[in-house]
Every structure is written in C-alpha cells, then in structure tokens.
Amino acid sequence: MLQVNFIRANKQTVLDGLRKRNWQEEELAVIDRIISLDDARKTNQLELDNTLSEMNRISKSIGGLMRAGKRAEADQMKASVGDLKEREKKLKAKADEIKEELDTALYTVPNVPHPSVPSGNTDEDNEVFQAWPNPLPELSGDAQPHWELAKKYNLFSLELGVKLAGGGFPVYMGKGAKLQRALINFFLDEAAAAGYQEILPPHLVNEDTARATGQLPDKEGQMYYVTKDDLYLIPTAEVPVTNIYRNVILEEKDFPIQMTGYTPCFRREAGSYGAHVRGLNRVHQFDKVEIVRIEHPEQSYEALHGMLKHVESILDKLELPYRILRLCGGDLGFTSALTFDFEVYSAAQKRWLEVSSVSNFETYQSNRLKLRFKDGKKKVLAHTLNGSALALARIVAALLENNQTPDGIVIPKALREYTRFDIID
RNA sequence: GGUGACGUGGGUGAGAGGCUGAAACCACCGGUUUGCUAAACCGGCAUACGUUGUUAAGGCGUAUCGCGGGUUCGAAUCCCGCCGUCACCGCCA
Incomplete structure (x- = not known):
C-alpha cells in the first residue's frame, strides 16, 4: 500500500495517477479521507500517550512510596488512577477503530502509475x-x-x-x-x-x-x-x-x-x-x-x-x-x-x-x-x-x-x- | 497427534512484580595509545509512532523481552490462548 506520508506530500501526483486508472472524481474523495483519518490518528495518539505517561508517572511514585514504607499515601495514589484507566481504555478503542478505518481506506488505493503508463480503459x-x-x-x-x-x-x-x-x-x-x-x-x-x-x-x-x-x-x-x-x-x-x-x-x-x-x-x-x-x-x-x-x-x-x-x-x-x-x-x-x-x-x-x-x-x-x-x-x-x-x-x-x-x-x-x-x- | 522443556537486543546470555529498554560478554562503529598490525583503554551501538526543532542536530513522550488477551497502581517477570523451537513417543514419503 501507499505510505500516508507519501500521499500527503504528493497528493496531486496520487490523484492524477488514480485518474489514469479511470477513477471517478467522487471516488477520489478517499484520499482526503485518508489524510483526515491520519490526522485523527495523530491527535488520538497524542492524547493516549499523555494519558499513559501520567499513569506511568503515578505508578513510579507508588513504587517509591512502597519502598519507603508509606503504605497509606500509596493507597491514596492508587485510587487516583481510576479515571485515567477509563480514559486509556476509550482512547485505545478509538485508536484501534481509526487504524482499521485508515487501513481499509489505504487498501482501496492502488499504486500510482509510472508517468509512461498510457491512459486507457481496457x-x-x-x-x-x-x-x-x-x-x-x-x-x-x-x-x-x-x-x-x-x-x-x-x-x-x-x-x-x-x-x-x-x-x-x-x-x-x-x-x-x-x-x-x-x-x-x-x-x-x-x-x-x-x-x-x-x-x-x-x-x-x-x-x-x-x-x-x-x-x-x-x-x-x-x-x-x-x-x-x-x-x-x-x-x-x-x-x-x-x-x-x-x-x-x-x-x-x-x-x-x-x-x-x-x-x-x-x-x-x-x-x-x-x-x-x-x-x-x-x-x-x-x-x-x-x-x-x-x-x-x-x-x-x-x-x-x-x-x-x-x-x-x-x-x-x-x-x-x-x-x-x-x-x-x-x-x-x-x-x-x-x-x-x-x-x-x-x-x-x-x-x-x-x-x-x-x-x-x-x-x-x-x-x-x-x-x-x-x-x-x-x-x-x-x-x-x-x-x-x-x-x-x-x-x-x-x-x-x-x-x-x-x-x-x-x-x-x-x-x-x-x-x-x-x-x- | 501426545507429553515435557524452552522462546530476552546482531549473537551468547542474566533478570523471576517497581530502582530494567533491559546486566555482562562477543560482534560492530568512533576515539586514545602505537613504525604497521594486534593488544589495552575510553565512548557509542534496537525499532516504530508521535511531539518539539528550520522537512537539521538534538530533546521529550509512548509502545515493543515469540504473538494476542488478562490480573495489577505497576508485568520481560504472574495467569490464559496461539505460534514456533528442541527432546521423547505415535504415525509416515
């Protein structure tokens, strides 16, 4: 399949290539869809990474507290992770969903024909x-x-x-x-x-x-x-x-x-x-x-x-x-x-x-x-x-x-x- | 097909819930030393995605210890499923 970054950087080339394969104008919309799905992927990923980062930070400090024998404080911190876990779950599910849509869209896009390929139908x-x-x-x-x-x-x-x-x-x-x-x-x-x-x-x-x-x-x-x-x-x-x-x-x-x-x-x-x-x-x-x-x-x-x-x-x-x-x-x-x-x-x-x-x-x-x-x-x-x-x-x-x-x-x-x-x- | 053992970076191999993206050694790359080579010493050495940065150098975040799930605040480490390797048994060109 084509790389999303390639599609981003060479959108016109890709569109022209698909036209050479006799794609109709309305079918070409998949290209914009791929780019916006990839945007969504990035946004979601960033949010997910930040959530995970926060959870990792808390887990690490719990480890520190446990070693220092501060049991009560540790338990308190444990309680604070609940919301983050919920968020992580949602974001992960969303990430999977976006990835699947993106892949499905990418799989519908054929290779870009070489410039020497003649146009034609059959x-x-x-x-x-x-x-x-x-x-x-x-x-x-x-x-x-x-x-x-x-x-x-x-x-x-x-x-x-x-x-x-x-x-x-x-x-x-x-x-x-x-x-x-x-x-x-x-x-x-x-x-x-x-x-x-x-x-x-x-x-x-x-x-x-x-x-x-x-x-x-x-x-x-x-x-x-x-x-x-x-x-x-x-x-x-x-x-x-x-x-x-x-x-x-x-x-x-x-x-x-x-x-x-x-x-x-x-x-x-x-x-x-x-x-x-x-x-x-x-x-x-x-x-x-x-x-x-x-x-x-x-x-x-x-x-x-x-x-x-x-x-x-x-x-x-x-x-x-x-x-x-x-x-x-x-x-x-x-x-x-x-x-x-x-x-x-x-x-x-x-x-x-x-x-x-x-x-x-x-x-x-x-x-x-x-x-x-x-x-x-x-x-x-x-x-x-x-x-x-x-x-x-x-x-x-x-x-x-x-x-x-x-x-x-x-x-x-x-x-x-x-x-x-x-x-x- | 059955039973058992095992699967960690390029390789060997340690780790057996937090201080481990992962010791040590080998290989590799750079440097110091040296007539040359070697040795010794010092340093570096995974990938992907994202973010920041000038589409740079670099920084930061996340994920990855066969693959996929689960338990847990936290998993290479515990549990389940799958795949693979090895050994023995069964079957077989």
Whole structure:
C-alpha cells in the first residue's frame, strides 16, 4: 500500500495517477479521507500517550512510596488512577477503530502509475511497446489448436483432470509431461545464467505473507484457501519468494537481489467459457518460473528493462513470435506502477496469448513488506519487481500449435537437450 | 497427534512484580595509545509512532523481552490462548 506520508506530500501526483486508472472524481474523495483519518490518528495518539505517561508517572511514585514504607499515601495514589484507566481504555478503542478505518481506506488505493503508463480503459488500449518485426507464421488449413493436438498425441487431458480434481486441472502425460519438465528446467537454467538465485519455496503461505505482496485483501477470491490450517495456495511464486525479504533491512551493497523460483500456480479465476479459455489458455493450476528482484530505487527501472531482455532472450531461443505491451492505466495491476506484458502468437488459434507479465511495484509492496535498506542513517523502502520467465501452460499451447508439421510437433533446438527428443509424433 | 522443556537486543546470555529498554560478554562503529598490525583503554551501538526543532542536530513522550488477551497502581517477570523451537513417543514419503 501507499505510505500516508507519501500521499500527503504528493497528493496531486496520487490523484492524477488514480485518474489514469479511470477513477471517478467522487471516488477520489478517499484520499482526503485518508489524510483526515491520519490526522485523527495523530491527535488520538497524542492524547493516549499523555494519558499513559501520567499513569506511568503515578505508578513510579507508588513504587517509591512502597519502598519507603508509606503504605497509606500509596493507597491514596492508587485510587487516583481510576479515571485515567477509563480514559486509556476509550482512547485505545478509538485508536484501534481509526487504524482499521485508515487501513481499509489505504487498501482501496492502488499504486500510482509510472508517468509512461498510457491512459486507457481496457486491454485494447494497451500500447504495443515492441511489435514482432517479422511476418506472423501461417499454418496450413488443416492446422489444429493445441487441445486437438493434445488428443492426437496424448499429451494432456483436461477430462482426466475433471475426474481427479475438477475443471481446469490438466493432467500431462508422456511427452506432454516431459515437455513441461523440460521447459521448467530450461527456464530455471536460463534464469540462473542471468544471475538469479534459485529458490524452491513453499506452495502454501500464511495470511501475513499473502497480505504483504498485495494478494490480500485485494484478490482474496482468486486464491485457494485451506481453512483447516489457515493457509493459501500460492497464485504465483512471487508471493513466497518476495516475502523472504519481509521485515528485512538491507545494506546498499546487498543490491541487486535477484531470485528465481519454479512453482505450480493455483488460481480460482471465476469462470468464463468459450474458445478463448479452451485447452491450456486458462487453467486453475499451471507451472511457472518467476524472476524476482529487489532493487535500489534509482536502479529499479534499469532492472525492469533487464528483466524484459531476459524474457526476450528466452522467447528467442524458443523461436516463438512475441510482442511486448505496455499496459494502460485501466489494465494495470492494482499493485504495479509499470507493467509490460509479453504475448506469444499462437498460430492455430490465430491470437496472442499472454505468457509473461513484468512489473515494477516500486515501494507499494515493500511498504507492506517493511523491506528497507540503509541509506546513510535513514532507512528507505526498497523497490520490488517481478516477472514471469515464463508461464508454462500458454507457452506449451503456442509451441504445439506453431511447430506442428505433418510428421509431428518439432521441438525447438534449444529445448532438445532438456526434452531428449526432437519431435512429438 | 501426545507429553515435557524452552522462546530476552546482531549473537551468547542474566533478570523471576517497581530502582530494567533491559546486566555482562562477543560482534560492530568512533576515539586514545602505537613504525604497521594486534593488544589495552575510553565512548557509542534496537525499532516504530508521535511531539518539539528550520522537512537539521538534538530533546521529550509512548509502545515493543515469540504473538494476542488478562490480573495489577505497576508485568520481560504472574495467569490464559496461539505460534514456533528442541527432546521423547505415535504415525509416515
């Protein structure tokens, strides 16, 4: 969430940012409300502190009297604390109430978009930041979408997933399963080569963890929740990996921090039906290799572009046609200041599929994470970033479709040392 | 899952209702001494919020001894719940 002090000092910037996210004028009132709640918080806190201070003073003198054996005087002083206690109780209750209102209000405010974020409402207003320079692949008329190919070559089954779990849980088989494993290893090795330390985190996280990276309370409905143990299934490795640095104070020399992690990702994503969610296009469980960086604020945008280059290099090696979009204000994630999406062209479906989202959250996450670094004597919030490198399911969809030939599906050269087969037939 | 022990600053560890935001030691930082290094000695060394101050240095207040409640004029210390660690038992890939 945003810091109240930041909102105070940069009110106009915040308001303009929210307008870019298409906030209506009446919704912007929350900003003034936050400031006045914070004022109330301070006033209340001061009164509470003064009350406590008075009580502490009296208690101390009672201690002195007791030691001096002046029992009667001490008893008299004890009696005088009653009113203060009442006041303390009220003020404390008020403080809790204000804090809750303030937090609730703060949670409704998304990150301030970076100046380069284009205005716009929907994904149609996203800016093509980098187009695919070559002609798009064209397949012959009898080319099949990946869900047909999966049947033909027995690569995965969603029907079987229904039997085992439910809709949207694919079961990969044979070369389909091996292809998943190969891609995961390929992505992890590429990330390691680019300087990212590999992390294998828990796949379930507690509430504090989900809150710190912003999944709670904003996206509560999107996560699977294990009530019995009060744990959430992770929607992305971003959550546990970034939280490694929750409540940490770094030294400047610790930067940059680069981590990568493979995890399955679980998303409830309340359903929508039709061709655009068929097959692997949208599922409840998919595999993803994530890259996470923690950066000095002055370096974070450079780091963001480095992450773009990394994702590009992987897609180049996979020989997939892709383009990069800069998300508009309306499509930008709640916690992000700037996001670039990678889309891969899936030739049989004749559409672009989102396979990666690379974002700079600036201090929005680190504020909740309490992730800071020492800047001289001061402690300053660090910037957090992350990106998919890459999300598997849709990559598989594109690979299968684009590489189909009459003889079978050809595996890209870079992947063959991982699959140990050249073709799916 | 059961039983028992434990959880104190960056680390080790004392404290067992008031004189304790917390001894001592180690680590760290600054200084004195010294051909250099080391040693010795002196000093400093938590975080958050608020307040004051020039958006400074500093001062002041409050909170924090795993987390949350309670008892009490007063809690690191007593009581309750939770979490975690360790040991043993049970179960188990």
